[in-house]
Amino acid sequence: MPAVGRTEIIATIGLITAGIIGYRGYTGEELQKLLARHPRVSAVLIDQAAKTQAASAAAESLTTKARQAARQAMSQAGRRSFPNPPVRLARDVLAGPPLDVVFLATPPEASVEWVPRFLRQGSRAIDLSSAFRIASPDTFARWYGTAHPCPEWLAEAVYGLTEVYRGRIATARLVANPGCYATAAALALRPLERHGLIDKASLVVCDAKTGVSGAGNKATQATHFCSVDENYSVYGTMNHRHVAEIVATTEIPEERFCFSTQLMPLRRGIMACLYFRLREGADAAGIEGAYLADYENDPFIALYPEGSFPSVASVSHTNFCCIGYSVTQPGNRAIVVAVIDNLVKGASGQAVQNMNAMFGFPETEGLP
Amino acid sequence: MPAVGRTEIIATIGLITAGIIGYRGYTGEELQKLLARHPRVSAVLIDQAAKTQAASAAAESLTTKARQAARQAMSQAGRRSFPNPPVRLARDVLAGPPLDVVFLATPPEASVEWVPRFLRQGSRAIDLSSAFRIASPDTFARWYGTAHPCPEWLAEAVYGLTEVYRGRIATARLVANPGCYATAAALALRPLERHGLIDKASLVVCDAKTGVSGAGNKATQATHFCSVDENYSVYGTMNHRHVAEIVATTEIPEERFCFSTQLMPLRRGIMACLYFRLREGADAAGIEGAYLADYENDPFIALYPEGSFPSVASVSHTNFCCIGYSVTQPGNRAIVVAVIDNLVKGASGQAVQNMNAMFGFPETEGLP
Amino acid sequence: MPAVGRTEIIATIGLITAGIIGYRGYTGEELQKLLARHPRVSAVLIDQAAKTQAASAAAESLTTKARQAARQAMSQAGRRSFPNPPVRLARDVLAGPPLDVVFLATPPEASVEWVPRFLRQGSRAIDLSSAFRIASPDTFARWYGTAHPCPEWLAEAVYGLTEVYRGRIATARLVANPGCYATAAALALRPLERHGLIDKASLVVCDAKTGVSGAGNKATQATHFCSVDENYSVYGTMNHRHVAEIVATTEIPEERFCFSTQLMPLRRGIMACLYFRLREGADAAGIEGAYLADYENDPFIALYPEGSFPSVASVSHTNFCCIGYSVTQPGNRAIVVAVIDNLVKGASGQAVQNMNAMFGFPETEGLP
């Protein structure tokens, strides 16, 4: 795998080349910001739209025009005060020497088209879509209602929940970045299930809420300000596709898992509220122990003392996953609350964390 | 009980006198609005603060000054465009002929002081605080951590969940208006438990969220705009006092009931998301049947078709409780979502609905 | 004018028929709510889309299906708890006996098409679009950049600022409902200019802000929750078309009038902040006097005492225009602040107020 040899060189020169395809959405923008501040990465934006020579020229001219506008405005500052990466057409990128890594902030339909191309060229890939998250083609077909278009690549994909799979991520050519809900829920539930703390007969409920950026930047009736403001709504339940990721990572049987997804009237953040019964004899100290055992050295997991819970704002603009818990008698009833920023730990931040793991950089490098 | 004879007269002349004590909070303001538009009620505000002759005069003078200011502003319109009820001192009200009904929008410490006085005078009372919601003094002591100060009145109080207890409410002298969370959760769960649809071994989870007006109008760090805006937080769990009301009304054992309360960044509304396993053989049609059986003629309950869920905004400023549900296989996992407006059905609206039941008015009279 | 004879009958039977064309937008929905509660109106929704027989049948079938869905949900309650008016195709409405009045909550392009048809049929019309607000075809052409498509109707249109033109509105066949900004600005400025209080050399600045419902219910990048939330932006300046209405109504010369429009992160409301120098000798008492002279008996105008200002929430969901003012020395600098609800006094409420004026009903009838 050429990427490995490349990693060795990187360890010496400390600089890799990265591309972002699908850079106009919220996760793509967040990736630009993170990579612009990352000391070991030189980034380029990859424009997937233009495919012919003419379109290529047009794109270049548009880019030039945009630069002039930017100059004319002296800076335009604001949210884009970081240095803008250059824009290249995908066909040109694919024709040149391979980038070390390509981030795909594209819909799954586009990811299945572009991932194989970049992998064949010799780049490693981190896909932020849902295209490669389910290891088994059969399971994929059941949840997505269609056969996977390139199952030969599924086997190679490593699920990018960094805290859990960083060993395999380090040598992966293709990393499937987890869903935002799945990140919060699986990080909170996996240690408890793995250490045998959850009653095997208990329902495990995950009541999960997201900010509006989780719905993407497409303008729809659902994302209209007047639909969201002063409102709160349920938009997905047990059949939400993230359930497949959560049950695969936690090994909690699907038939015991309850899930719903809700839209909060705020911009960014995810909270997963988890409810279940502990097995007899388990207690709050056991919960703390399981988390410490699994995450003791993890820089982005923060555990709250029993009985206090993190709020969504406490992780805003960070790559942290904060977890709080409490246990109530009678009945050994437990509640666990996990929060992340959906655009950072739930998407682009974890993607950068995975890149750090893939290239042997410190895992916190370039992350807020 | 004199109130009953009074009710008969009322049926003829169609007008009763009502007082509001504790009229400055959000629920008190909402009550003023509702009663101002109620065609069969003449309302008065009762000022509990002033207790001496001097204070009484001062209060009167303040009231006069306030009226002048109002006139000077030609109307001041806005949120108070309804005719303002007159303000009377509690001591004067207690010295005169009894009001037909007194609403207490006071903290429980004040309610236990004022309720007995008005009842002894011959008025009926609707208490919006938590003071008289728990029938048993022992249960009260366990949840509130203190002995009830006037247990002799506990026995007389009827729990004011109108749809469930309207028969007893009709003849009650004292109605204990339910907690906002308890209203939503109990209306949604009770028919399902009563008709035997919930698996007796299953956890029953209630993940409940409120708008900020549910926290009252006291200015605290928790209600500061910068604490709430772009944030979402968990502030109560299984030990929340509304649990006592919910388990009493639904007869679901406490040790199977999981609960948490959360603060949404919006002004008004409550959503209760309920998760449980149905007993074997039960299904979605059974859920619909149970609700139809219990609420078929209830004007303020609306059932959504299976698989669609009400949002918080759909009941804003109304006395409705809207309920949606779905069932997923395998595992007979059910989710039920109930929404109410915390200031209307969750407080003042239900109080007026109870008054309508107490005085033989149509239950929807005066309610939006 | 047949409508006048009709009005006489109305005075006897107290019921008129009204249609709403363009009923799916925010103003159309608000109109439905208002008319549903209006005691003297029987309303029908007019579907402009379907024009052929087949489309007509399809529309009917859709309507039937929608009704079934509604029944199935027992009520669906919430924002639509008022009785839904029936839906008719425009072609059918135009073929039958004329409605007494038709409200057009349509874009101007549609209004110029439909207004003449309904007028020719014998209905009176209240157009909420900008199509007929400018009396002179030349002025229209200058502000709208195109010749008016049916200037023959412009002359007949009466500008529907009720407080100012109610005499002419009473007998009008076509009322052009004012723009939302123009309503707030003109109601606040006109008495001051008319009574000669504004310095003839002074700039008159109107810094005007709207809630997001003022931008309509079309989903665009500009109305996406993530564009508006935690943001505030200027989107129009001196060339905004409402300037034409304001200078026409107030007779303040355009070259002395400064204007900008801004988007507030909230759902509904307009605030116009007005700044100018008073003429020498004029003072705060003069301002109060001018307003009292012009609006003394106006039920929907509320004047605040000098130095206090109405907030946007104070008029939310009402038809009020509240006005506050103060004057500072040296320099006789005045600030006047006017607030309205953009969907009520700024659109549908004023339309109903105009209807009341047209049919001899009390002006406050059916208005909150």
Add this chain to the structure above:
Amino acid sequence: MPAVGRTEIIATIGLITAGIIGYRGYTGEELQKLLARHPRVSAVLIDQAAKTQAASAAAESLTTKARQAARQAMSQAGRRSFPNPPVRLARDVLAGPPLDVVFLATPPEASVEWVPRFLRQGSRAIDLSSAFRIASPDTFARWYGTAHPCPEWLAEAVYGLTEVYRGRIATARLVANPGCYATAAALALRPLERHGLIDKASLVVCDAKTGVSGAGNKATQATHFCSVDENYSVYGTMNHRHVAEIVATTEIPEERFCFSTQLMPLRRGIMACLYFRLREGADAAGIEGAYLADYENDPFIALYPEGSFPSVASVSHTNFCCIGYSVTQPGNRAIVVAVIDNLVKGASGQAVQNMNAMFGFPETEGLP
């Protein structure tokens, strides 16, 4: 002035010591974040409350307890992921060797007490309160309604609008950090007045709006979520104390200046909308020229092309002041819009920018 000699040493070793007194408010918290990331500063928090030995011990013990809580939570992450500076009692700091610079994020009453102490000890001071912003004791007395308690220090204070006064700031012992509104308004108006572009007879209107963090973190009815959400209000007018700063910096006569301050329902940000008439012959190109002349090399000023305006979100969490403008005929009417983040450029960011100027660091050092 000892500070100067100190600056020379700093240029060599590149590290200064800084204290923050009043570190619990929003500006104090923002300062902590900025200084924690500043590569040339070692910061300490100064606790002003405890003054006796006993209180000192109590404070220490509280601090220890807080640290334990922090450890127990493994990190508590979130908004405080930066390394927490140590806390010292003011009496201990004053007894030790002087800090290079002390930031006062205190109310003016506290600033007049603490500034002289730290200056006498040999530290330089940057006061974020309004205590030392007005150079003349008479002017101070007129705007603040009271004599200045230590006028002997007023003369030494330099007004800290960095772009305008950086020369004097470099050698100042005491810098009075500007008010947030004054920063936005003065940066936008000063070049235009200075270059003679504003008509000398014209009113100059500043309609200024702030996010709620501008009102401080004290919980009041005005900052209660339910008072601000879905609302917008005017809270200050011509007599607002920032007017004194603006007219002093811009030299626009007060009697021609109109001002009001408004509360936006969002967390952070200021927008100043400025309206005036240009002098005859002046035009949009002149405006651009004036800004380029005055700010060409200023890293934190961004000018937008004519006709486009910055929004509040475009400067959120940055130290930028963005300015947009347009001119309309007839009448040479100009609108200028300036936006800043009230907690950064409007307070703590500008304070750090001033510190950079005082100690010869690059002006952008440590600023986002």
